[in-house]
Amino acid sequence: MDEGMHRNQKNYRRLLDAMSCPGRIVRLEIPDGHASIGAALAVGQCLLDSEVSVCVIGNGDAPALQSTLAAVTHVRTAPLAKADFIFICAGQSLGGARLAWRGRSEAPEEGATLVYCHDFVRTGSSDHLRIRLSGPGIARQEGIVPEMSGIPLEEFRELLAVNADYPLGVDVFFVRPNGEVMGLARATRIQVR
Amino acid sequence: MPLTTAMPTQPNLPSTHWRAGMPSARKRYSYAFLDEGAKREIRRKLLKAVAIPGCQVSFGSREMPIARGWGTGGLQLTLSLIGPDDVLKVIDQGSDDSVNAVNIKKFVRNVTGVPLTTDTRVATLIQTRHRIPEEPLHANQLLVFQVPIPEPLRLVEPSERKTRRMHAEADYSRMWLYLYEDIVRFNEITVGARYPVMVNGRHLMDPSPIPRWDVARLNQSEALLLFCAGREKRIYAIPAHTDVEPLSFEDFAFRVENFHGHCCSRCGCAGSFLDEVIVDESGRRTFICSDTAYCEKMRRRGAAADAAQEENR
Ligand SMILES: [Zn+2]
Numbered sequence: 001m002d003e004g005m006h007r008n009q010k011n012y013r014r015l016l017d018a019m020s021c022p023g024r025i026v027r028l029e030i031p032d033g034h035a036s037i038g039a040a041l042a043v044g045q046c047l048l049d050s051e052v053s054v055c056v057i058g059n060g061d062a063p064a065l066q067s068t069l070a071a072v073t074h075v076r077t078a079p080l081a082k083a084d085f086i087f088i089c090a091g092q093s094l095g096g097a098r099l100a101w102r103g104r105s106e107a108p109e110e111g112a113t114l115v116y117c118h119d120f121v122r123t124g125s126s127d128h129l130r131i132r133l134s135g136p137g138i139a140r141q142e143g144i145v146p147e148m149s150g151i152p153l154e155e156f157r158e159l160l161a162v163n164a165d166y167p168l169g170v171d172v173f174f175v176r177p178n179g180e181v182m183g184l185a186r187a188t189r190i191q192v193r
Numbered sequence: 194m195p196l197t198t199a200m201p202t203q204p205n206l207p208s209t210h211w212r213a214g215m216p217s218a219r220k221r222y223s224y225a226f227l228d229e230g231a232k233r234e235i236r237r238k239l240l241k242a243v244a245i246p247g248c249q250v251s252f253g254s255r256e257m258p259i260a261r262g263w264g265t266g267g268l269q270l271t272l273s274l275i276g277p278d279d280v281l282k283v284i285d286q287g288s289d290d291s292v293n294a295v296n297i298k299k300f301v302r303n304v305t306g307v308p309l310t311t312d313t314r315v316a317t318l319i320q321t322r323h324r325i326p327e328e329p330l331h332a333n334q335l336l337v338f339q340v341p342i343p344e345p346l347r348l349v350e351p352s353e354r355k356t357r358r359m360h361a362e363a364d365y366s367r368m369w370l371y372l373y374e375d376i377v378r379f380n381e382i383t384v385g386a387r388y389p390v391m392v393n394g395r396h397l398m399d400p401s402p403i404p405r406w407d408v409a410r411l412n413q414s415e416a417l418l419l420f421c422a423g424r425e426k427r428i429y430a431i432p433a434h435t436d437v438e439p440l441s442f443e444d445f446a447f448r449v450e451n452f453h454g455h456c457c458s459r460c461g462c463a464g465s466f467l468d469e470v471i472v473d474e475s476g477r478r479t480f481i482c483s484d485t486a487y488c489e490k491m492r493r494r495g496a497a498a499d500a501a502q503e504e505n506r
Binding site for chain 1: 232234238250278361431
């Protein structure tokens, strides 16, 4: 119990780092014994409980992740368009991101949090080199290349569309099975070149 | 878990303000006082506040064992963030030694065991009321501001529903008009503390009652800046490297306080924010650094330099 509590506190501080320094990689401590979904579960344990709802979409681990999150955190499930948190397995939303709740103009903070869960550490793709991130939390005026590779260009395009009406929008964590996390706030400006 | 089961065994709290609301039940307290559910809610809301810089996010404020107005907002944020790796500093108007700052520090130490410091450079988490420490902050520090009134538009609009609408539409014309009328009437912007700022070019924000000297330092900060109002249950944030502009007019640029060439009479520093204090019964006044830890550091550095010079002679 205490071990889990302290891990959640540490992991939360890293998630806070990730959201306040978009495009940079931080590393979470992963709970033992959950194989490929351990990193996603670490995010869930930090942020989920019965006060919020989740929807798990995508291929591969989705059913296992959904049932583990519910069992461990008591999070409620909700349809994609209403969920506070959307966990996206296999790292691709296949258009699902576009259906996420983006908040109301009087309460933009109600917009969903997307957690892209990669099932392995992809290498070889150079898609990320075509992306420039700038805005709050990013020191360089001219922007930075996201540190995490392996995120399909299509997902960046999706996020651009979902976050076109700032401050309405969604905020994102990309999670690798080794515990690496990169955040993108809705205030982050994304350029695709 | 109901909060009543989460009280410190030995509160050891010096002031009566702290005992107010403490139940007699002597049960084992949660780490950092708040139950995990309360922390999770604040943690979730804080991530949203960071993602939308300057936007006020509401949360369910808990009863704290200190009187409201004594920093219950800042304290809840601190308790939701703090962990065994942190080193805590608490200041009240620049002072580490005020009753308010000392009470908050002792309370947090009692419920977490984290080490305390007065040295800005070694603190990982700094809770403050009405000042930003004089020494530059760095990327691995969190600065938590206690906020009495989170709504910058309260000055011009009492209705919460209407101020929400104004933020939604980024319609800040009434605030501009208010400042303009100020200039017409007084030939200057009289708003001193709580000077309204525009964050990331989108949200008007109340920086809490810090001097304008500090308002200027919110822009492109190195550290993450977090704000929390306990009574009104609002959290907002400014990530590092975010544009923060005080509202100003072309002919009436925003200006920080001017000390007209005075320096600190204690450490001799000329580049810090100064408090004017009365030194004796005749009403004689002098200036000293508002940041007491900084002043002490500068004074010791000055003394060391003097000693070195003496030795070289
Ligand atoms: Zn001084």
